[in-house]
Every structure is written in C-alpha cells, then in structure tokens.
Amino acid sequence: MNAEEQKHYFSIHLLDWYRANKRDLPWRRSKNPYHIWVSEVMLQQTRVDTVIPYFHRFTELFPTVEALAEAPEEEVLKAWEGLGYYSRARNLQSAVREVHERYGGVVPSDKAEISSLKGVGPYTSGAILSIAYNKPEPAVDGNVMRVLSRYFVIEEDIMKPATRVKMERLAQELIPEGAAGDFNQALMELGAMVCTPRSPYCLTCPVRLGCAGREQGMEDKLPVKKKAKPPRPELRVVALIEGVGEHAGKWLIRQRPQEGLLARMWELPHAAWPEPVWGTDENSAAALCEALLTEDNVRVTLGKWFMDTEHTFSHIQWNMKVFRCRLGDEAAHPRGAGEWIPFRYRWVGPEELESYAFPNVFVRIMKAWQEVQEERETGSPGN
DNA sequence: AAAACGGGGTC
C-alpha cells in the first residue's frame, strides 16, 4: 500500500481495536476534565498499575478544582507520597489554583491557556484537550513514539526534542475526524498492551498488515534511543534519633529545603560523606555525628549501626549506612534569626508520622526500625 | 542540548 493508505489503514483499524479492547481504567469512567488532568499528571513517567490507587485516593481527598485549590500543600504532598517526582504535585496544585481563580474553576479548553499552566507540557495539554474535550491535538508520550517509530520506521533518536515534534505532526495527521480522544488513547493502549518495548505481540496487532517496521524485521531495533547516563553514586550516613524523657517514643525528623531533590519532603537526618572514611561503622558513625553538627548545628551522640540500604534515583544512587543515635544536649538548635535555615527539625511519634510526607527510602528504614522494636517488646521470634 | 527530578516493574 502507498503512504496515504498506510496512514488511513492505521487510523481506522487502531480506533476499532481500541473501542473493542480498551481496558477499564478509573479515569476512563470520568468525563471530568479535572480528574482527567489529575490522571495525566500522575501517569507522567509512571505506570498505570502504580497510579490507580493514588488516583482513587487523590480524587476522593480532592474531588474538585476548588477542593485541591484550597487544600494545604502538606496534605497534597502526603497524598502524593511514594509516587515520585514531587514537583508534579506542587505544580498541579499551583496550576489548579490558577484555574480556580482565573478561569472560575473550569479547566481551559484552549491550547495556549492550558499549556501555560504549571506542569502542563506538550503531552499533558494534548492529552487533556483530546480526552476531555475531544479536540484534535496530538498527545505524544513514550508509547506513541515507540508505536509510530515502528509502524513508519522512523530512525531518529526519540530522546531528541526535534523527534518528538516530528512525531506530534504525524500523530495529528492520523487523528480520525471527531475521534481525537479515543484515537490518542488507542495509540497509547497499543504501546502498552501490544507494541511493547521488548518482544512486541506483533501477531495479535490490529495494524500489523501496515507496519513497515514489522515488514522489514526491524521491530526489535526501534525506537532508536540514546542510552541514559548511569546515576552517580553517593555515600550517606543516616541518623535514627530516638527521643528520651519528654521525647520518649518519638523520632527526630527534618524537612528538606524548598527547592531541589525531594523538595519539602520530610526525612531522617542524614549527611553525605567522602569516600576515605567509608568502610568501618565506627568511622561512619563518627562522620555522621560530625556532619550533622557542622551542617545543621545538631549535636548527636555516637550510635550503633542499624542497617545498610540503597536507594536509586534517576540521576543519583544513595548508598546509606543507618545508625541509631541520641540527641546530644537539649533539642535541635536551629540557626539564629536572619540566618538561612536549611532544614527544620521536629520530634514526632508514630501517629503524627501519618501526616508527614516521606520519600520511600525513609519509609522503608522506619518500617524496618519499627519491626525490630516490636520484636524486642514481644520477645523476638526466630533469631 | 543536557541535566534535574522518584520510584518501581520486568525480563
């Protein structure tokens, strides 16, 4: 078939296949543009199965634009806990507040207006416009680029912005009249269910007869994608600081800075440490105490090693040694007035912990700690 | 154009 027939074949058969085979996903049951928006932001760089429970909780906690606009930021962050890329949550709330104030709570259906909202890039704007308003805008994500690169044999590096722009033009051409929302979702559904990254299910593909990549035996080589840089390793020492006296049963936690990695999340105190002293627990523990004192003006006494753990972000790998500690003299000493305070410290007990948002790595450590404590109280089973 | 920005599933 010629190029035009190939495109037409693709659009028609993909759309039919989608309408007959689409998954029943929570956000597909809604026509609420705000709910669709929430789902699209959650789905950025995140799998469907991971998002589903978060989507239910989030839309229950913040069912409307107004509810999210008026919620305290900490509650929003807590609802996002564990999902990652936390700037998504803060940007979403900021954008929703703008919609609440400037657009009377109505999610804009205009390309320029919606694109100007925080956290709404080319993909998300296209997804909302097409799915919520059925406007013929492309919504090109990783799935779509994989599908198009294979079907049309596009060998440009999909990591390049120029390639995405090219894909968007192509994707827009393919949208069948009046079916933008279904078609865009069909493209992503195919990428997720059939045209998978590895070992695609070509034999059951609804558009296999028009697929140039398949015809040329290239489906395994596409899309072309430059390799990502490996994360840089970092050594970190972590303090599990248990309170005594009036703080008995509580832990000392701190809030991260306003900007940057894990912005405004809460965590166990920890410090980076240079390689030379890494290796023995004694040196690391001593290093931890000294670092917390010099960096945060928090004096802790040397503690016992508790566990080692590892946590990998996209760009950093934390290799962590965790120590049990006690606070030195009195409470934490925030720096003097007028001086920049990089972290805020606070004693919290098990119940209060529920209202603070922690990165998963610290949730893991705290759970491990609680289990050990419970074993001590009940008389340890096993070892 | 490159780096920052989480966390987890999968083969």
Next chain:
DNA sequence: GACCCAGTTTT
C-alpha cells in the same frame, strides 16, 4: 542489571 514507564522544568 538494564531498560523503561501516559514528561516537565531548569540550566
């Protein structure tokens, strides 16, 4: 262990 996921923002 490598790859990748319904990406956006900042540098």
